[in-house]
Amino acid sequence: MPDRYKHIDVIGEKADNQYLLALAIAKRVRKLRAGAPPLVDAEDSRRTPIATAMEELAEKKIIYTDPGNQKK
Numbered sequence: 001m002p003d004r005y006k007h008i009d010v011i012g013e014k015a016d017n018q019y020l021l022a023l024a025i026a027k028r029v030r031k032l033r034a035g036a037p038p039l040v041d042a043e044d045s046r047r048t049p050i051a052t053a054m055e056e057l058a059e060k061k062i063i064y065t066d067p068g069n070q071k072k
Contacts, residue, residue: 011058020064021057028053040052
């Protein structure tokens with residue numbers, strides 16, 4: 001995995017629920033494929049939506065939360 005994605009490994013290790021992390025990435029990929037603008041520099045036109053979504057998450061441009069951990 002390239003160095004620019006090394007932070008995603010750290011986020012994955014610290015995540016309480018890696019399944020929700022994967023779902024958040026998948027949801028963002030669907031939005032990117034539907035035409036949503038990327039939140040990071042798109043310098044490479046061949047970059048895949050999954051790579052863009054992972055970079056957005058690594059740079060904390062998108063945030064996901066666990067609905068089970070919300071305070072009432």
